[in-house]
Amino acid sequence: MKALEITPLEGKTLKVIIVEKEYSEPFWIIEPTNNHTPKNILTSRFKPSIAFCNFFEKLVDEVKPDLITEEMGNRSAKEFNEDNVLAQISSKRKIPFSAADIDENAKSYVASLLEEKKQLRDRIVKALEDMPNDTPEKEYLIAYGQCLQQEIEEIEREAKFSVRESWIAMGILENARKMEKVDVTCLHISSPEHVSGVKKLLESVDVDLETVHPTKKLVFTKEKAPMAELEDLLNSMQIQVKPVVRTSSEEAPYILFFLDTEKRASPFDICMAYDAGFSVVVPYENVTPEEAKKIVQDAIFSRDPKGIKRTCFFIGGKDMEKAEEVLKVVRETMFPPFQANTIIDPAGAYTTATAMVAKVEDALAKSKLGNLKDKRVAVFGTGSVGRVAAILLAKLGCSVAIVSPNPDRKDGDEYVSKLSSLLRENYGVDVEGVFAPTPEKKMEVINNADVILCASVAGVRLISKDMLSEVKLVKVIADVNAVPPLGVEGMKLDDDMREFLPGIFGIGPLTIGRLKYKLEREILREARRNGKGTVYNYNHAMELARKILKGEISAAKLAVTVGYPPKERKNP
Numbered sequence: 001m002k003a004l005e006i007t008p009l010e011g012k013t014l015k016v017i018i019v020e021k022e023y024s025e026p027f028w029i030i031e032p033t034n035n036h037t038p039k040n041i042l043t044s045r046f047k048p049s050i051a052f053c054n055f056f057e058k059l060v061d062e063v064k065p066d067l068i069t070e071e072m073g074n075r076s077a078k079e080f081n082e083d084n085v086l087a088q089i090s091s092k093r094k095i096p097f098s099a100a101d102i103d104e105n106a107k108s109y110v111a112s113l114l115e116e117k118k119q120l121r122d123r124i125v126k127a128l129e130d131m132p133n134d135t136p137e138k139e140y141l142i143a144y145g146q147c148l149q150q151e152i153e154e155i156e157r158e159a160k161f162s163v164r165e166s167w168i169a170m171g172i173l174e175n176a177r178k179m180e181k182v183d184v185t186c187l188h189i190s191s192p193e194h195v196s197g198v199k200k201l202l203e204s205v206d207v208d209l210e211t212v213h214p215t216k217k218l219v220f221t222k223e224k225a226p227m228a229e230l231e232d233l234l235n236s237m238q239i240q241v242k243p244v245v246r247t248s249s250e251e252a253p254y255i256l257f258f259l260d261t262e263k264r265a266s267p268f269d270i271c272m273a274y275d276a277g278f279s280v281v282v283p284y285e286n287v288t289p290e291e292a293k294k295i296v297q298d299a300i301f302s303r304d305p306k307g308i309k310r311t312c313f314f315i316g317g318k319d320m321e322k323a324e325e326v327l328k329v330v331r332e333t334m335f336p337p338f339q340a341n342t343i344i345d346p347a348g349a350y351t352t353a354t355a356m357v358a359k360v361e362d363a364l365a366k367s368k369l370g371n372l373k374d375k376r377v378a379v380f381g382t383g384s385v386g387r388v389a390a391i392l393l394a395k396l397g398c399s400v401a402i403v404s405p406n407p408d409r410k411d412g413d414e415y416v417s418k419l420s421s422l423l424r425e426n427y428g429v430d431v432e433g434v435f436a437p438t439p440e441k442k443m444e445v446i447n448n449a450d451v452i453l454c455a456s457v458a459g460v461r462l463i464s465k466d467m468l469s470e471v472k473l474v475k476v477i478a479d480v481n482a483v484p485p486l487g488v489e490g491m492k493l494d495d496d497m498r499e500f501l502p503g504i505f506g507i508g509p510l511t512i513g514r515l516k517y518k519l520e521r522e523i524l525r526e527a528r529r530n531g532k533g534t535v536y537n538y539n540h541a542m543e544l545a546r547k548i549l550k551g552e553i554s555a556a557k558l559a560v561t562v563g564y565p566p567k568e569r570k571n572p
């Protein structure tokens with residue numbers, strides 16, 4: 001059996017013009033038996049109209065393609081090659097005309113898969129006719145039958161669209177490959193329902209693509225005379241066909257300008273941006289506010305307001321204060337209607353901190369341990385992650401302490417006091433600054449908190465088991481350091497409210513990391529799509545993280561197996 005493989009043409013360029021025809025070419029894997037739709041000659045005619053043929057002739061003469069392809073559908077070779085008016089138009093101009101469609105063997109294979117299921121479904125339908133109503137047996141048999149029907153429809157849909165469209169794209173490429181020219185132009189005649197699928201597949205192998213959608217309009221050359229003689233009626237009308245041509249390049253690409261204040265733009269965020277669907281990511285490094293202003297001005301004026309909707313800025317860098325300064329300038333440089341979406345997530349800190357806070361909030365509620373806003377929270381770590389976590393918590397209403405646990409710091413007390421003032425002045429929040437470089441000082445902090453968040457430097461243990469064994473009240477501890485040793489002794493990477501010591505519930509770095517990943521991906525996707533000139537900062541991220549957590553349902557938890565005879569359902 002021929003293998004389905006879509007590969008780029010080596011050493012050739014291919015331009016494909018997909019011409020949408022007026023109807024979908026009939027195609028089925030197994031002929032439907034129950035097609036009772038009333039037939040109307042105007043809606044059930046599977047033959048190009050005179051207007052389309054005239055338009056097609058003109059198009060062929062203008063474009064002068066090297067080859068023409070069309071879906072075969074259910075037609076025989078004779079119907080396709082000899083009785084097909086489009087084949088005749090091509091042959092008159094000596095242009096090769098070929099079928100591009102699913103391989104017969106592949107079709108037979110799918111048909112055999114379907115046949116088996118259809119036979120079983122028909123047996124069930126037959127058996128149901130003779131069964132009394134309202135019995136469990138009948139209910140079960142109906143459920144099995146419905147399930148089979150759904151499977152059959154899914155296989156048919158898959159075969160008709162993704163599988164068949166891949167064969168069509170491969171057929172076009174194969175025919176172009178056989179041409180002895182380097183630059184090949186192909187006209188492909190397509191059913192309306194397959195234009196977009198085939199286009200996407202061909203574009204994925206760098207084919208230069210245009211689509212032509214012929215629109216038709218009836219115009220009256222004389223006064224309308226519905227009851228007139230047929231001859232007059234025919235003479236009173238004309239059809240105008242106008243093509244709507246779309247080239248791939250007409251759709252402006254999604255561009256992300258990545259402004260990083262560090263000397264190396266983060267590969268993590270660049271990969272995430274491409275995976276979220278950006279067409280291009282342009283990294284700038286060592287970005288200062290002055291530089292940012294020039295980049296933004298240059299970028300926004302090159303695109304019209306429609307293009308601005310597809311432009312986005314991402315501000316990164318280890319230092320959150322520097323990133324915030326860049327954000328300020330970026331926003332000040334934009335004005336309506338030149339306002340592009342802007343994301344700020346310095347070294348992933350905003351999404352990491354948000355994921356940690358949102359996860360803890362959700363876990364407390366789900367474990368019935370109260371509301372986060374009523375808790376006393378200690379945040380170990382004064383880097384960007386710790387600072388943003390402290391800001392979010394204070395805004396929620398928690399009583400918050402931000403703690404520097406660094407034994408190497410000489411100016412500890414002065415540093416935390418300045419930090420507390422900075423958070424008040426720049427972010428309007430009241431957070432207590434604490435310097436706790438020793439186990440004794442850390443114990444004081446731990447005893448004064450209900451919730452502890454660890455966001456200190458990677459690979460450094462902050463809290464030992466011994467410290468936690470002295471704790472009297474229930475605590476929830478979350479850690480974002482995934483590099484061994486973890487910040488908290490006894491905690492595991494994947495912990496999700498595991499009671500790893502009596503009364504101590506842990507949320508591990510991978511549990512938070514997974515939410516952070518989803519969050520950043522969602523922010524990038526939303527920023528790419530919505531084009532409203534929004535700023536995506538930690539406030540926006542918090543809303544989104546809550547939504548993600550609300551909608552999170554484990555597929556494995558929901559799986560059930562239903563069989564006859566029915567089992568008693570256990571009460572939860």
Ligand SMILES: NC(=O)c1ccc[n+]([C@@H]2O[C@H](COP(=O)([O-])OP(=O)(O)OC[C@H]3O[C@@H](n4cnc5c(N)ncnc54)[C@H](OP(=O)(O)O)[C@@H]3O)[C@@H](O)[C@H]2O)c1
Pocket residue numbers: 347348349352380381382383384385386403404405406407408409455456457458459460480481482513516
């Ligand atoms: N999963 C993710 O995507 C992701 C993203 C970003 C960050 N992270 C993690 O989040 C954590 C915090 O990152 P960050 O960028 O905000 O901050 P960071 O720069 O990694 O760490 C800053 C904190 O660590 C303290 N520190 C430095 N050396 C120390 C030592 N020897 N002993 C104890 N503390 C020490 C600093 O002390 P001072 O207070 O004295 O300055 C400061 O409080 C890290 O573990 C990082 O790996 C994860």
